[in-house]
Each structure stands twice: as structure tokens, then as C-alpha cells.
Amino acid sequence: MVHSSRKRNFNKKKGHEPRENKWKDDRDAPGNQGYRETVKENEKYWTYYKEQNVFPLEQFDEFRAALQRDLPVSFRFQGCHKDREQLIHEMENRFFGKIMEAGDAAVCVPKSLPWYKEAYQTPMSRTAVRSHPILAQLHNFLVTEAELGNLSRQEAVSMIPPLLLAPTSEHYVLDLCAAPGSKTTQLLEMIHENDENPKGMVIANDVDMKRCYMLIHHTLKRFRTAACAITCEDAARFPKIMDKDGGVVQFDRVLADVICSGDGTLRKNPEIWKKWTPQDGLGLHRMQIAIARKGAQQLKVGGRMVYSTCSMNPIEDEAVVAQLLRDSKGSLKLVDTSTLLPELKRENGVNTWKVFDRDMKLFENLEAVTEDKLKKVIVRSCFPPTEEEAKEMNLHYTMRVTPHAQDTGGFYVALIEKVSETNFEPSAANGPAWKKKKMFKDEPFTFLKLDDERWNDIRSHYGVDESFAYQNLFSRRLETNDANSRQLFFANDAVKNFVKENMTKVSIQNAGMKMFSRTEGKVENTRFRLSQKGIRYLFKSMNKQKVKIGADDMLAMLKSEENLVPLESLVCKTDVRQQQNGTVVVYCDEDEPVCTWVGYHTIAPYISKEERLHLLRMMGVDCAEIELLMKSKRKEKAAQDREAAWARKEEESKANAQTTSEEPKEEKMEEQEGDVVAPN
Numbered sequence: 001m002v003h004s005s006r007k008r009n010f011n012k013k014k015g016h017e018p019r020e021n022k023w024k025d026d027r028d029a030p031g032n033q034g035y036r037e038t039v040k041e042n043e044k045y046w047t048y049y050k051e052q053n054v055f056p057l058e059q060f061d062e063f064r065a066a067l068q069r070d071l072p073v074s075f076r077f078q079g080c081h082k083d084r085e086q087l088i089h090e091m092e093n094r095f096f097g098k099i100m101e102a103g104d105a106a107v108c109v110p111k112s113l114p115w116y117k118e119a120y121q122t123p124m125s126r127t128a129v130r131s132h133p134i135l136a137q138l139h140n141f142l143v144t145e146a147e148l149g150n151l152s153r154q155e156a157v158s159m160i161p162p163l164l165l166a167p168t169s170e171h172y173v174l175d176l177c178a179a180p181g182s183k184t185t186q187l188l189e190m191i192h193e194n195d196e197n198p199k200g201m202v203i204a205n206d207v208d209m210k211r212c213y214m215l216i217h218h219t220l221k222r223f224r225t226a227a228c229a230i231t232c233e234d235a236a237r238f239p240k241i242m243d244k245d246g247g248v249v250q251f252d253r254v255l256a257d258v259i260c261s262g263d264g265t266l267r268k269n270p271e272i273w274k275k276w277t278p279q280d281g282l283g284l285h286r287m288q289i290a291i292a293r294k295g296a297q298q299l300k301v302g303g304r305m306v307y308s309t310c311s312m313n314p315i316e317d318e319a320v321v322a323q324l325l326r327d328s329k330g331s332l333k334l335v336d337t338s339t340l341l342p343e344l345k346r347e348n349g350v351n352t353w354k355v356f357d358r359d360m361k362l363f364e365n366l367e368a369v370t371e372d373k374l375k376k377v378i379v380r381s382c383f384p385p386t387e388e389e390a391k392e393m394n395l396h397y398t399m400r401v402t403p404h405a406q407d408t409g410g411f412y413v414a415l416i417e418k419v420s421e422t423n424f425e426p427s428a429a430n431g432p433a434w435k436k437k438k439m440f441k442d443e444p445f446t447f448l449k450l451d452d453e454r455w456n457d458i459r460s461h462y463g464v465d466e467s468f469a470y471q472n473l474f475s476r477r478l479e480t481n482d483a484n485s486r487q488l489f490f491a492n493d494a495v496k497n498f499v500k501e502n503m504t505k506v507s508i509q510n511a512g513m514k515m516f517s518r519t520e521g522k523v524e525n526t527r528f529r530l531s532q533k534g535i536r537y538l539f540k541s542m543n544k545q546k547v548k549i550g551a552d553d554m555l556a557m558l559k560s561e562e563n564l565v566p567l568e569s570l571v572c573k574t575d576v577r578q579q580q581n582g583t584v585v586v587y588c589d590e591d592e593p594v595c596t597w598v599g600y601h602t603i604a605p606y607i608s609k610e611e612r613l614h615l616l617r618m619m620g621v622d623c624a625e626i627e628l629l630m631k632s633k634r635k636e637k638a639a640q641d642r643e644a645a646w647a648r649k650e651e652e653s654k655a656n657a658q659t660t661s662e663e664p665k666e667e668k669m670e671e672q673e674g675d676v677v678a679p680n
């Protein structure tokens with residue numbers, strides 16, 4: 001019997017992927033010892049997949065064995081990062097040779113994915129990292145670069161949908177079920193790939209408010225962009241988006257990476273072994289159709305949508321796509337994916353499948369479903385199309401990735417093109433409405449007006465010329481007390497228009513990025529300090545408060561253990577002193593400007609430790625010692641966070657115990673289902 005090493009299920013919701021891009025959370029790492037063991041068997045699951053014919057039956061043993069093995073770790077260097085090649089080079093040069101020399105089977109060199117060369121896969125486990133110093137160094141390197149958003153940990157198969165959508169910098173993209181956001185980040189990278197300031201945008205939506213916060217804090221914190229907004233809506237009822245001329249905005253690309261049973265994620269979510277039944281897929285089928293229909297409606301003619309799930313179950317996959325095509329009456333067609341990503345091993349989608357209930361009772365057709373309760377979940381669209389329909393639909397154009405083909409999770413993807421306007425009839429398919437919890441009222445967005453006093457202050461201090469769109473700066477305050485706002489954010493035109501025209505009817509949680517924060521100190525001459533994130537958008541329009549410095553000065557500043565570096569010790573002191581105190585941007589290379597804070601006698605880089613480390617790496621400095629120091633600090637912090645999380649949990653359970661019996665039962669259940677972040 002095969003077991004997995006897991007301690008507890010941190011209250012994961014069905015169909016939710018766990019937090020991604022998290023190198024620090026090693027709990028997920030394969031080989032992690034000391035946790036309660038999971039039995040990796042489920043007879044219903046095996047029988048179900050033997051019957052479905054979604055891969056050749058002679059591969060069944062391989063399929064089963066792959067699912068029972070731990071999933072390798074995979075990570076991806078960010079597509080748009082100009083340092084990408086250099087980072088890959090550094091990783092390969094610094095670590096790969098030494099890992100090979102170690103010659104231990106457990107110490108494996110990460111291999112680039114044959115179908116995505118910037119992404120790597122490795123069976124690196126926590127135990128291996130602990131016992132091999134060179135792996136520990138590689139791990140440190142990956143942690144800091146992930147922290148900065150220069151690479152992200154993401155399951156290999158989850159990288160497929162954005163690759164098939166291939167958005168460009170002009171595209172408007174809607175990601176309907178976006179949290180925790182690994183695909184959102186990938187989409188954002190792609191629209192920034194050839195343009196630092198893309199005209200397009202990504203609207204990332206999730207119905208679950210807590211998961212929207214994850215999206216904001218774990219994803220956008222790492223990716224600096226003015227081209228993204230986050231909304232909290234039921235995707236099946238996503239409102240029409242209006243443009244500034246009163247027209248309806250339609251999207252070039254839509255991603256419907258819907259909620260699913262997650263039965264392709266068994267290798268990383270072992271709790272599924274115990275509870276999986278065919279009912280999991282049946283229960284979500286109608287909701288999945290409703291989300292796919294809404295996605296298709298939001299698409300412009302000629303636009304493309306990906307429908308994807310991390311389930312291999314045809315009821316959640318082909319059956320949903322078939323119903324969408326049926327409902328569209330020819331306005332949607334499948335794009336043949338068999339020639340895309342040629343190195344990716346996949347199975348073609350199928351035209352037939354079998355419908356089982358929770359107890360593995362087989363139903364040949366809808367008429368065989370007699371029980372009232374069952375009639376609600378086993379609906380007509382669960383059954384395969386007729387032969388005639390199948391000929392029109394081309395379900396074989398869709399793809400299913402099986403775990404044993406390339407040592408990944410299981411996944412399904414359909415690429416759909418809108419060929420003419422959809423005119424869906426109202427349908428019973430629209431699963432139940434998501435019960436929205438009462439949350440805080442969304443904060444308003446107030447954009448700066450001409451002659452805003454704050455802008456005059458910023459413009460004269462930084463010498464900003466007319467190339468900068470100051471009208472795209474905004475605060476999250478009501479207009480009446482906007483003048484007191486502490487922070488100013490920046491959005492590109494697309495996001496600005498989306499926010500302005502739709503903020504009263506769409507629940508917009510976040511837009512653009514923070515650019516200025518107000519300060520109350522004594523040394524500065526403007527109240528607004530520029531953030532490192534903001535430089536990308538402001539640098540070229542700035543004519544004051546920026547100084548070109550030599551590499552020695554830059555190195556001295558970045559390497560200094562003290563945050564405040566005496567100006568006297570730097571060659572650039574005269575040039576820096578000619579600037580006003582406060583934010584001064586220094587640069588050796590125009591592409592890597594660094595925000596600093598200049599006082600009367602000192603200068604301090606105003607960037608994170610990880611950012612410093614990254615810049616040093618890019619300047620060719622060996623950072624092994626600094627990495628080690630940061631690692632021990634991270635460990636200390638992780639221990640503190642863990643304690644705080646447990647204390648919070650205890651408080652919560654005390655509070656729950658005190659909840660009165662008058663509280664509606666459903667509400668309580670929703671609370672319990674909330675995403676509890678696993679303490680590190």
C-alpha cells in the first residue's frame with residue numbers, strides 16, 4: 001500500500017489549489033517526513049478511470065503508480081523579466097555542476113520542461129535540501145527570486161492555459177476564477193513581455209473575498225503592474241463591463257479555470273484520496289457550464305477562451321464544453337490544440353464517457369435517472385453527445401494531460417474561439433447563485449483632477465514632464481476628503497477606464513499599483529515619497545531627483561550592512577547633494593533605477609533586502625553569505641508567524657465555541673470553509 005506524508009488538511013475547499021509561488025512553504029515538498037500518512041488508494045477512483053477510456057487502458061498501471069508518487073516541484077522564470085536569461089544562466093552555472101558532482105540520486109538537477117524552456121521541474125525534497133548544502137543554496141536563491149516575483153513556483157500543467165491563450169500587450173483579458181493567481185501572474189507577464197507599459201489589462205476575478213486578498217497580497221505584491229484590477233464577483237453572473245462611451249467592453253481573451261473536483265491534483269492534495277466519489281464532479285457540472293457560458297458572452301467575436309480544470313473527469317471537462325457548444329448554436333468553435341506545444345504529451349479529448357453516481361451505479365441515459373434527488377445533479381448535459389453532434393463538435397481538439405505522461409498533475413484544457421455573437425437562451429444550467437457574504441463596503445476610487453495641489457507638489461519636486469499621465473493617479477478616498485489621502489496609486493488607461501465606468505456595479509477590490517506615499521518627515525521638500533514599484537512608470541518622465549552613479553558607488557550602497565550609507569564615502573556625493581532631500585533615484589543602468597532616501601548626511605536604498613540581493617546578483621556579485629544570513633532571518637520570522645497563526649487559530653476556535661445557536665447554520669459552515677492559511 002502506498003502512503004503520503006501529510007499532517008493535516010488546512011481546511012481546503014473543494015477545487016481550490018493551495019497557495020502557489022511559495023517556496024517557503026515546504027510542507028508541500030515531496031519527501032517531507034514526519035507527517036501523518038495518507039493511504040493512496042481509492043477503489044471507486046480506479047474503477048471510474050478504467051471505465052472512462054480517457055487514456056489507453058494498457059497505461060493504467062503507470063497512471064496509478066504516477067498518482068501514488070509525490071509531485072515534483074516546478075517553477076517558472078518570469079516571462080517578461082529582462083534579467084530572465086541572466087538568472088537562468090546564474091542558476092545553471094552556480095548550482096547545476098555542483099549538484100551533479102554530489103552524485104546522489106536524491107539530489108537532482110532541475111530540468112527545463114520540454115514544452116516551456118523557462119520552466120523547470122525537480123524532485124527536490126525538504127529532506128534533500130536539508131542534507132545537501134548545495135541544494136540549500138539553490139533553494140535560497142529560488143526563495144529570494146520568488147519573493148521578488150522573478151520566478152514563481154507553479155504546477156507544470158497549470159502553465160498551459162496562459163500559453164494557449166497567448167495574450168499580447170494590447171489585449172483585454174478576463175480571468176474569471178483567478179485565485180490564488182498563478183495563471184493571472186503568467187497572463188500579466190505575457191502582456192508585459194514586449195511592452196513595459198502595455199495598453200491592455202487583466203481583470204482577475206474570484207468569488208471568494210478571502211481568496212481575492214490572497215490574489216492581491218501574494219500575486220500582485222510580487223508583480224509590479226498598472227495593468228491589472230481585481231474583482232470579487234460570481235463568475236457565472238459577471239456583470240457587463242462598460243466603456244467610457246457607453247458601449248459594452250468585450251474581452252480578447254478569457255480564462256475560465258473553473259472550480260472543479262481537483263481529482264488531477266491527488267499528488268499534491270492527498271486528502272482527496274479518502275473522500276473522492278463521482279459525485280464530486282456531478283455536483284459542479286452545472287456551475288461549470290454557467291461560468292463557461294458567461295465567459296463566452298464576455299468574449300469579443302474573434303476572441304479566444306480557455307476552459308480548463310485540474311480534473312480528468314469528462315463530466316467536468318468534455319461534457320461542459322459539449323453543452324457550451326450546443327448552447328452557442330455555432331457561434332463558438334473549438335480550436336485544434338493538437339499542434340500547439342508539440343513537446344507536451346497529451347491525450348485528445350473524448351466523444352464518449354460513462355455516467356456513474358456516488359455509489360458507482362452506472363446510468364446509460366437520462367431516462368434511467370428516477371430518483372428526485374439525483375435528477376438535480378445527473379442532468380442531460382452530463383451524457384455524451386450523439387454521434388451527429390460529436391461530428392460537429394470536434395471534442396478531440398481539446399487536450400487532457402495525464403499524470404504518467406510527463407510526471408505532472410492531471411489537467412484538461414479546451415481552447416474556444418468565438419466566431420459570431422452568442423445568443424444564449426436562458427438556461428437551467430446556471431447552477432445556484434453564490435451566496436455573497438456581507439463584507440466591508442468597497443472603497444471608492446478618486447482620480448486626480450487638473451491642478452490638483454498634490455500633483456503640483458510632486459511634479460515640481462521630481463521635474464515630471466508632460467509624458468506622464470498624472471490623471472491616472474488615484475486615491476482610495478471619497479472625493480470630499482481626498483486631499484488627506486496618504487497614498488497615490490497609478491493605473492494605465494485601460495484599468496483607469498474600467499474602474500471609472502464600472503466601480504458602482506462591479507466589486508473592485510484592487511487596481512493598479514502604489515506609486516507615492518505621503519510622509520511627514522522634516523528633511524524632504526515634497527510630501528510624497530516615490531515607491532520602487534512606481535519607478536518603472538515614472539523614470540523616463542522625471543527630470544529632477546535622479547542621478548547617474550558609478551558601479552562602485554552602487555555596490556557600496558547595496559552591500560552595506562548599515563541601511564544608512566554616509567554620503568561622504570561615495571564618489572557621487574556632490575551630484576546627490578545637488579538634489580533636494582527625500583527620494584532620489586540613482587542608476588548605473590537606466591533599466592535598473594533604485595529608489596533611495598537622502599538625508600542631510602546619508603543615503604539609504606529604499607528597497608527590500610531581496611531586491612538588493614537580486615541587484616547584486618545581476619552585477620555579478622557572489623551573494624552566498626548574504627543569502628545565508630537572510631535564510632536564518634527568514635527562519636526566525638517563520639517561527640514567529642507560526643506562533644502567531646496558532647494563537648489566532650486558538651482565538652478563533654474560542655470565538656466559534658461562543659457562537660450562539662441562533663446563528664444560521666449555513667453561515668457557520670461558510671466560515672469554517674474559509675481559507676485558513678497553513679502556518680509555515
Ligand SMILES: C[S@@+](CC[C@H](N)C(=O)[O-])C[C@H]1O[C@@H](n2cnc3c(N)ncnc32)[C@H](O)[C@@H]1O
Binds near residue numbers: 016158205207258260
Ligand atoms: C481552480 S481554482 C483557480 C486557480 C487559479 N486560476 C490559479 O491559477 O491560481 C478555482 C477558483 O475559483 C473560485 N470560484 C469558485 N466558484 C466561483 C464562482 N462562482 N465565481 C468565481 N470564482 C469562483 C474559487 O474561489 C477558486 O479560487
